[in-house]
Amino acid sequence: MDFFLLALLAGFAFHIVKTHEQRRRIGVLGSVLGQYQIEKLMETVTEGYLRALGEKDLARRDQIWQLLASAENSLSDQFGRFAQEFSRLDATITRVSRFPIALPWVDRLLPAFTFDLRELFKIHARGLAQAALAQGELSQRDRAYRLSAELFLMQHSCHWFCKSKAVASARLLARHQTSHAQVLAAVSPETQRAYLALVAS
Numbered sequence: 308m309d310f311f312l313l314a315l316l317a318g319f320a321f322h323i324v325k326t327h328e329q330r331r332r333i334g335v336l337g338s339v340l341g342q343y344q345i346e347k348l349m350e351t352v353t354e355g356y357l358r359a360l361g362e363k364d365l366a367r368r369d370q371i372w373q374l375l376a377s378a379e380n381s382l383s384d385q386f387g388r389f390a391q392e393f394s395r396l397d398a399t400i401t402r403v404s405r406f407p408i409a410l411p412w413v414d415r416l417l418p419a420f421t422f423d424l425r426e427l428f429k430i431h432a433r434g435l436a437q438a439a440l441a442q443g444e445l446s447q448r449d450r451a452y453r454l455s456a457e458l459f460l461m462q463h464s465c466h467w468f469c470k471s472k473a474v475a476s477a478r479l480l481a482r483h484q485t486s487h488a489q490v491l492a493a494v495s496p497e498t499q500r501a502y503l504a505l506v507a508s
Contacts, residue, residue, distance in 0.1 A: 332469045335400050339393050348382040349458050356451040372447050383439040390432040394425045401425050407473045422505050424468050431461040434498035456493035
């Protein structure tokens with residue numbers, strides 16, 4: 308009975324600490340992200356891609372692609388500025404655990420098992436800029452596919468920082484019906500190499 312009570316109390320304490328840690332991380336990310344319209348632009352771009360790809364009239368489809376170009380460039384520009392501003396934060400508050408589940412204080416107790424989100428956001432910024440500027444290098448369909456993957460991987464990183472890798476992967480699957488592995492395979496080779504070198508090293 309005493310053991311059961313101690314286990315219950317320990318579990319409750321772990322939950323409280325984990326919740327506090329997650330709120331702190333959400334606050335850190337939100338303090339910088341809230342100054343931009345990245346989420347709104349991401350929604351505009353991804354929904355626009357679905358409309359363009361589903362449009363049968365070629366003239367109308369081309370018109371949608373042209374309208375989306377402005378949103379793509381704005382999204383890339385805003386995320387680049389966001390990544391630059393986020394890089395000014397102290398390294399002690401931007402560490403991300405490589406463990407699949409959330410374990411409080413890993414960034415302080417086991418720093419070797421973490422990576423720096425500031426560096427990851429720089430990788431995402433380069434990937435988004437490259438995809439947004441890839442006019443003529445890829446078909447509209449392939450470029451939309453790649454830019455979507457870059458966006459979904461960036462979103463996964465945000466959720467990984469705030470919650471955990473397992474939660475981020477589950478949200479990715481639920482929201483976009485695609486796995487982390489599929490998204491990683493669809494980004495540019497440069498993004499994929501840099502991403503894996505950082506998060507897996």
